[in-house]
Amino acid sequence: MATNWVHGLLPEAAAPDGVDGTPRDVLRRVLLPLLVEAPCYVSFSGGRDSSAVLAVATAIARAEGLDDPIPVTERYPHLPEADEEGWQRAVVDHIGCRHWLQLDRRHDNDLVGEAATAGLRRWGLLWPATVQVKPTLLEAVAGGFLLTGEGGDELFGPRRVAYWAHLRRDTSIARRVAVRGAAASTLPAAVRRWREAASLRAQQLQPWLRPATAERHIALLAADQSREPLRWPQSLSWLLRRRGSELGTRNFRLVGAELGVKVVDPLLDPRFVAAFGRSGGWAGYPGRTAAMRALFADVLPAAVLQRTSKAMFNRAFMGEPTRRFARSWDGSGVDATAVDPDRLRAEWLSNRPSALSGLLLQAAWLETQGTA
Helix, strand or coil: CCCCCCCCECCCCCCCCCCCCCHHHHHHHHHHHHHHCCCEEEECCCCHHHHHHHHHHHHHHHHCCCCCCEEEEEECCCCHHHCCHHHHHHHHHHHCCCCCEEEECCCCCCCCCHHHHHHHHHHCCCCCHHHHHCHHHHHHHCCCEEECCCCHHHHHCCCCCHHHHHHHHCCCCCHHHHHHHHHHHCCCHHHHHHHHHHHHHHHCCCCCECHHHHHHHHHHHHHHHHCCCCCHHHHHHHHHCEHHHHHHHHHHHHHHHHCCCEEECHHHCHHHHHHHHHHCCCCCCCCHHHHHHHHHCCCCCHHHHCCCCCCCCHHHHCCHHHHHHHHHCCCCCCCCCCECHHHHHHHHCCCCCCHHHHHHHHHHHHHHHCCC
């Protein structure tokens, strides 16, 4: 079951059946069979995507006389930046949830904590690294279905055609900015690839990589990004076929199946994605808030639909167990020709360690066990 990150696209799937109607019609067809087969849980962080899945699933269940889905929230009371309680309660109160399973965590979900290392021994390395801590959630909902909001950031987030949507719908964004962005989106792929590489280089997202490795990685990421189709429906289809995203959701589903839980990502269902793509026309919606309002204004508070803040969970996944490992690490388990061990250790010991270093952390830990 262990796998590695591979850049590129999966083969294009055949057009899905059952996409007639609005995105909400299709979402109902996706969710109703799961709600019938209770117990049904929703992995609920309080963010817009999981809130939307919870709200829609609850509305469907009540319309059909079925049991409400149960929101399940992992909380980190010791981490202010991960506190979403205000947003969570706004959603729960608005919906009128009858049950809410809250699981307080401290070091339970560290990437080299007890749960994760048990998973590493069992499955080896999996993409993404956070899959290894999923059993702490899955064990709480064993025997049921678990709905997630995975895919929302990608589907509702900005796409290559976004500035055309602003121009087409005459939104309040400065017209000069929109015109400039729309023009940039139509540049040849080679130029867009060069611009994307320059942007990634300036961000220095993985300072622990050796220069040659960093350049190779940037080239691969820029090439991947430059392949995004311009038209919005095709762009969403392209998202579904990106290997990194598909591997992550597949690995979560496989781990869930081994632990007696069926994990479902409704927002990534090809039927919903096709209907959502059709609903926005060739240019899509002028921003995430506009899309959320169009789909979920009847089931979520306005403040939730338009929020722009996001919680940060880096220290939830890379806390004291990570720091303890980093302090004693001898540099083994990573390729020193590609990675600078000293800079990697400094990242793990920093106040906000990057999640991008998580798989290297687990590879290093496995090496100390003699099982890499």
